[in-house]
Amino acid sequence: MSPRKSAAEARRTRERIVERGVAIASVEGLEGLTIGRLATDLGMSKAGILGHFGTKETLQLATLDEASAVFLRVVWQPAAHETPGLPRLRAVCEAWITYLEHEREIFPGGCLFTTASVEFDARGGRVREAVARLHRLWRRRLVGELRLAVTAGDLPSGTDPEQVAYELVGLYLALNQAIQLFADPLAPDRTRRALDRLLAQA
Template identity: 40%
Template sequence: MGKGESTKAAVLDEATELASLVGLGGLTLGTLAAATKLSKSGLYAHFASKESLQVEVLQHAREKFVDVVMRPTLATPRGEPRLREFFDRWLRWQSTAFGGGCVFVDAASEFDDQEGAVRDELVRAERDKLESVTMIVRTAVGEGHFRDDVDPEQFAYELEGIVLAHHHARRLMRDGTAESRARRAFERLLESCRPRAGEVRQA
């Protein structure tokens, strides 16, 4: 990595952390310049506009999510163990990835009704994540950990609901039981998908 690339990576680290605290909409070249002690003209060399900065912050956060959550998850055994690893790492991501809340959750609330490149990037990241979850659920079905009639898309939908509820309870409500409640909800979701006692899978 060249000096220019390493400088930009460091700036994006700072920008992503800042976005978690002030919101993606509050992230501007001016606020980033103040936080990094760099000149706005210097930042213009890396980001052509506020929107391009916001998009690159989302892409940077997405790369970090892949490194911290997805790659280690896919290195674990297939099926339910992999799903558990993903859930554990996703919860940890929400709690520890940034000083503020999850950049993606916060930005989704800000940009869900705003058409443009930022919303498009958020949608891409969300679709990729949901596709990853459905793939993991399909492996759980294939391994016999889940019933054949389990709907992977529905599972992904319900899992997203658990994680969003955890984010809301932990960040807004400051509920000390947020994680334990999320884990209980996750266990119930898993249990609802397992083969029933005495049930024989179709060959």
């Protein structure tokens, strides 16, 4: 086997492990993501899994990175071509609602980031730091769009982008709970109305 083919196969195997890891973690949490469970699901040995990641923590971090890539692909990329500022922010918000409405098609157990934030908010360590970093990066992106909207005159000059982003995140945490815990079919439209009111007030 050539070194190039060997490297390609190793990369594909790693991708399979991470994809399965995302599916498991969305249902059972990152702590439920065990080397043994992955080995059984994928028909691999534990040593084979460890050969790619070394530790459970490294696997958890890789799983978070993959989930982040999926989230950006589903929520950010469909809106990326819109005019920066309020038009793009509204497109992102609508894609975010759609993502949460259909998240079980993407993550079997629902939004991995919401699960991970609850699972690790009272812990220390690298995984908690990674979860917090990804949430901060997303909020920073929202703040950036809000600032562009203020600069363009789409929102009043006195708008506080940090405050509006804070409230936006709250809306979507509430939407995730309403869908996941209560299976509320009205939650997406309630969120749209709340979003319209928030941006109008801003």
